[in-house]
Amino acid sequence: MTRVMLLAVLDTLLPGDDGEPPLPSASEAALDLKALERLAEPVVTALADSDGFLMASPVERVARLRAVEQAAPDAFKALLAEALATYYEAPPVLAALGWRAAPPQPHGHEVAPIDDATLRNLDKVKGRGQLWRS
Amino acid sequence: MASGGQIKFGPVDVAIVGAGLGGAAFARRLASRAPRLRVLCFERGDWLDRANLPTQKPEWQRLALGAWASSPNLRLKAGGNAISADYPIDDSASAFKPLMWNGVGGSTINWAAHFPRLHPSDFKTRTLDGVGDDWPFSYFDLEPYYDLNDEAFGVSGLPGDPAYPPKAGRRMPPVPLGRLGAKAARAFDELGWHWWPVDAAINTVAESTREACNHCGPCLLGCANGAKSSTDLTYWPRAIASGVGLRTNCVVQEIVIEGGKATGIRYRDGSGRDCWQPASTIVVAGNGIGTARLLLASGIDSPALGRNLMFHPAAYVRGMFAEELDGPVGPVGCSVYSHEFYETDEARGFKRGVHLQVTRENALLTQASRLEPAWGAEAQRLLREEFRHSMAVLVTAEDLPEVHNRVTLTQTMEADGLPGVRVEYTLSDHSRRALDFGMARAEEMLRAAGAHRIQRVPLAPYTGWHLLGTARMGGDPATSVTDAKGCCHAVPNVIVADGSLFPTVGAANPGSTIGAVALKLADALVGAAP
Numbered sequence: 001m002t003r004v005m006l007l008a009v010l011d012t013l014l015p016g017d018d019g020e021p022p023l024p025s026a027s028e029a030a031l032d033l034k035a036l037e038r039l040a041e042p043v044v045t046a047l048a049d050s051d052g053f054l055m056a057s058p059v060e061r062v063a064r065l066r067a068v069e070q071a072a073p074d075a076f077k078a079l080l081a082e083a084l085a086t087y088y089e090a091p092p093v094l095a096a097l098g099w100r101a102a103p104p105q106p107h108g109h110e111v112a113p114i115d116d117a118t119l120r121n122l123d124k125v126k127g128r129g130q131l132w133r134s
Numbered sequence: 135m136a137s138g139g140q141i142k143f144g145p146v147d148v149a150i151v152g153a154g155l156g157g158a159a160f161a162r163r164l165a166s167r168a169p170r171l172r173v174l175c176f177e178r179g180d181w182l183d184r185a186n187l188p189t190q191k192p193e194w195q196r197l198a199l200g201a202w203a204s205s206p207n208l209r210l211k212a213g214g215n216a217i218s219a220d221y222p223i224d225d226s227a228s229a230f231k232p233l234m235w236n237g238v239g240g241s242t243i244n245w246a247a248h249f250p251r252l253h254p255s256d257f258k259t260r261t262l263d264g265v266g267d268d269w270p271f272s273y274f275d276l277e278p279y280y281d282l283n284d285e286a287f288g289v290s291g292l293p294g295d296p297a298y299p300p301k302a303g304r305r306m307p308p309v310p311l312g313r314l315g316a317k318a319a320r321a322f323d324e325l326g327w328h329w330w331p332v333d334a335a336i337n338t339v340a341e342s343t344r345e346a347c348n349h350c351g352p353c354l355l356g357c358a359n360g361a362k363s364s365t366d367l368t369y370w371p372r373a374i375a376s377g378v379g380l381r382t383n384c385v386v387q388e389i390v391i392e393g394g395k396a397t398g399i400r401y402r403d404g405s406g407r408d409c410w411q412p413a414s415t416i417v418v419a420g421n422g423i424g425t426a427r428l429l430l431a432s433g434i435d436s437p438a439l440g441r442n443l444m445f446h447p448a449a450y451v452r453g454m455f456a457e458e459l460d461g462p463v464g465p466v467g468c469s470v471y472s473h474e475f476y477e478t479d480e481a482r483g484f485k486r487g488v489h490l491q492v493t494r495e496n497a498l499l500t501q502a503s504r505l506e507p508a509w510g511a512e513a514q515r516l517l518r519e520e521f522r523h524s525m526a527v528l529v530t531a532e533d534l535p536e537v538h539n540r541v542t543l544t545q546t547m548e549a550d551g552l553p554g555v556r557v558e559y560t561l562s563d564h565s566r567r568a569l570d571f572g573m574a575r576a577e578e579m580l581r582a583a584g585a586h587r588i589q590r591v592p593l594a595p596y597t598g599w600h601l602l603g604t605a606r607m608g609g610d611p612a613t614s615v616t617d618a619k620g621c622c623h624a625v626p627n628v629i630v631a632d633g634s635l636f637p638t639v640g641a642a643n644p645g646s647t648i649g650a651v652a653l654k655l656a657d658a659l660v661g662a663a664p
Contacts, residue, residue: 013509019518062510080509085196088499097521099461099498105189105358108348109463111310114331118316121323122292122330131297131328133262133477134254134273 001044006033008054009040009047012061013080014087021096026083029090039082042075043068140400141409146172146379148659149399149413151386151428153177154240155645156419156632156652158365158373159283163656165376171660174379174411176386176401178550179219179237182366187358189350195499202355204233204244205596218243219385221548223423224556230445230598232423232557238382241421241599242364242645244354246467247335248491249289249646251280251298255477256532256640263478263485266534266638270607270618273299276650278664279657283649286372287363288341291333297473306338309347312460314525315469318492321583327474332491334468335363335645349464352497362465384409385550389416389432389628396628402551415659419632419652422601426541426634427555429605429615429622436615436624440542440604442535443557444639446489447565448597449529451576453585454519461522466494475575476641484564486532488572489641490579493526519587525580528594529572531565532641533602541604561593569593600644605634619658620651631655 010026017023046068047053053064069076087093091101148164150157153175164173188197200212206220214220218236225231235243254273259266281302291304308331311319315331322329336353337360340346347361360367374380383404389396398412418425426440469492476487495501498521505513544554569592577588608614611623614637620629631652633644640647657664 014514015511017511017514017518023514023518065509081199081503084502084509085199085499088502089193089195094498097498097518099521101192103188103190103192103194104350104352105187105348108350111312111349111460111464112316113310114308115316118311118319121319122294124323125328125330126294126296128296128328131473131477132253132255132299134258134299 001037001041003033005044005050005054006037006040008061009043009065010036010083012058012065013083015058023096024092026087029087029092031086031090035082036079036086039079042072043079046072046075139408141407143409143411145412145414146174147413148173148415148417149411150175150417150419151399152240152419152424152632153238153365153370153380154419154421154632155242155365155648157240157417158369159286159649159652160417160419160631160656161378162286162369162373162376163653164660165373165378167657167662168660169376174381176384176399177238177380177382178385180217180382181238182217182243182356184356184358184360187356189352189355189358194352194355195497198352198355198497198500199503204354204599205231206234206236207231219383219550221550221552222554224544224554228557228559228598229561229593229595230447230559231595232598232601233596234421234423234601238370238380239364239366243356243366245599245645246353247362247465248467248643249287249333249335250471250642251646252640252642253297253476254299256638259486259638265485267608269637270609276647276654279650279653280646282653282664283646286368287335287649288337289333290336290338292331295330297328297330297476304333308332309334309336309338309465309468310349311469312464312494314459314494315492317459317583318525318579319470321579322470322472324582325579327472327579329470329472332468332471334465336465336468337361337363347465351462351464351466351494353466385552386428387551389428389434391432391434391625394625396625415627415629417629417631419630421632422604422634423541423555423557425630425632426604427543427552429628430543431553434622434624434628436611436622438606438613439615441537441540442603442606443539443541443559443601444533444535444603444636445559445598446530446600446639446641447533447561447569448594449569449573450526450591450594451529451573451580452524452526452589452591453580453583454587455523455525455583455585458522459525460494462495462497464494466496467491469494475572482571484567484571486534486568487641488568488575489530490572490576491528491530493528495524495526525583525585527576527580529569529576530641531568531572533565533639534562535603535606535638536562600633600639602633602636602639602644605630606637607635608637620655629655629659
């Protein structure tokens with residue numbers, strides 16, 4: 001399997017978008033392809049006609065991969081899981097979605113505290129009196 | 135039976151199996167109320183290493199789906215977790231997949247720390263509504279122990295919630311609501327429905343050696359800064375300081391019973407050695423699956439044992455909003471909840487009620503992994519629409535006890551030396567009606583909040599946190615496993631001290647009640663009052 005073929009498969013799974021900012025495709029996101037190469041082998045084998053896949057339109061590539069998804073579900077699922085994990089851990093992808101690359105700790109996040117107006121509304125809730133039964 | 139080749143230890147007064155919520159609370163209470171007792175706990179897993187938790191690693195998102203998933207089966211599939219000593223569970227016949235942690239702290243390690251109490255009516259569903267069974271004691275009997283358990287865990291929240299009898303002041307202010315919680319609160323107000331910030335077993339201010347929550351998000355991966363309460367941080371340090379022993383990496387194989395009385399436990403230690411620990415009383419707290427598994431494997435003869443398994447049937451309704459919300463920021467289970475529909479109204483077509491909980495979102499990868507379609511441009515369009523723009527409402531219903539929902543042993547001997555375990559659970563029509571009703575109300579709230587698109591998840595399989603009812607309390611040995619003190623009818627010096635005891639389960643999370651009941655049972659064992 002060539003790198004071109006692997007990226008063609010991955011770009012079909014994860015084509016990106018032209019949002020603001022644009023979400024990169026798998027090939028644009030500079031992913032670490034090592035684990036993906038091994039998992040893509042059976043999927044590419046199931047595609048049979050690699051050259052045909054490379055020459056196909058994006059719509060046709062989707063149809064061909066859907067057929068593989070049906071014919072070889074376990075192999076496809078394994079590739080997809082790794083592709084999603086690798087892609088959605090990639091800093092350019094996280095940045096495009098407005099998310100940071102650093103893990104949750106040690107920095108955590110800011111959350112807006114409860115505001116006075118919301119707190120005042122709790123008085124209305126309290127004003128309903130006992131809601132429990134015994 | 136003790137046999138040649140075994141390592142034999144001197145007797146103790148009380149041997150506790152499981153260092154989770156029930157076992158820890160029981161141990162700590164015994165140590166404080168009867169300090170002369172020799173108390174020793176056996177835990178199959180290990181202590182958590184907070185310096186090495188996934189939330190500090192770049193690959194944390196994928197770890198959440200693998201070796202640090204909430205499901206022991208998923209963790210095992212990913213190669214296992216060195217701290218949680220998991221065993222496989224055949225859940226192929228269960229609508230909900232059991233979730234748990236098998237190490238010191240039990241499932242308080244990877245819980246969301248949402249910490250509601252049951253309602254007074256939850257303790258008398260047969261009397262009030264003609265369904266389920268009454269508990270052998272009331273909310274008000276348990277109330278002093280709820281307060282003690284709250285004190286041990288350190289609850290953040292706001293007093294004054296009219297859905298409950300008055301509670302002692304919460305020790306810390308509530309977890310911040312965030313944009314998501316504030317928006318939900320306004321919608322509940324607009325509808326005239328009850329809402330309240332959740333009680334959470336999460337420090338919102340630093341206390342002692344534990345930091346305040348910094349809203350990192352994925353509580354279910356364990357809390358790196360110790361803000362989230364778990365029994366390895368709360369009960370265990372105090373229990374151990376009081377003289378309780380805790381042996382980790384020890385898998386109890388059998389409660390040995392001779393002449394209708396338990397004489398001790400046989401266990402396999404961390405080096406694989408067969409060990410014998412004689413004890414006057416055995417306390418089992420291994421959750422609704424682990425406890426039933428051990429009691430069944432030990433030959434305890436009780437027709438209700440393993441039966442009446444209850445979860446909290448769960449569904450989700452997710453609303454998409456144009457404006458940016460918090461997404462995966464903040465403690466995942468903690469925002470606001472509504473008990474507007476918690477108590478019975480027979481006009482709804484079912485008895486008992488539902489709990490509506492506005493939760494924070496999952497990590498990006500988790501969100502991406504559950505989309506339909508799962509890949510391609512449409513999947514990425516859906517993710518773009520949802521990520522940081524969604525609000526999820528968890529709907530949980532009150533499960534009712536049904537004997538066919540059960541835990542059984544399989545013919546397979548597992549690697550941990552115990553028989554395999556299987557869970558059979560079907561969602562009842564009653565629960566389905568309750569969930570459908572709850573989803574409709576959740577959608578109503580989300581529409582009032584301004585959601586432009588609604589997605590329903592009518593049944594959420596990976597929500598099987600609450601493993602309850604399989605060794606239920608009661609007066610009749612034909613329909614219950616233990617008496618009101620948790621003592622097994624069949625073998626009275628074997629005590630159950632976890633959620634297995636629950637005759638019914640309410641519609642809200644059980645952690646607070648599990649801890650309170652364990653404290654109460656410990657007092658009962660030594661004849662003490664609260």
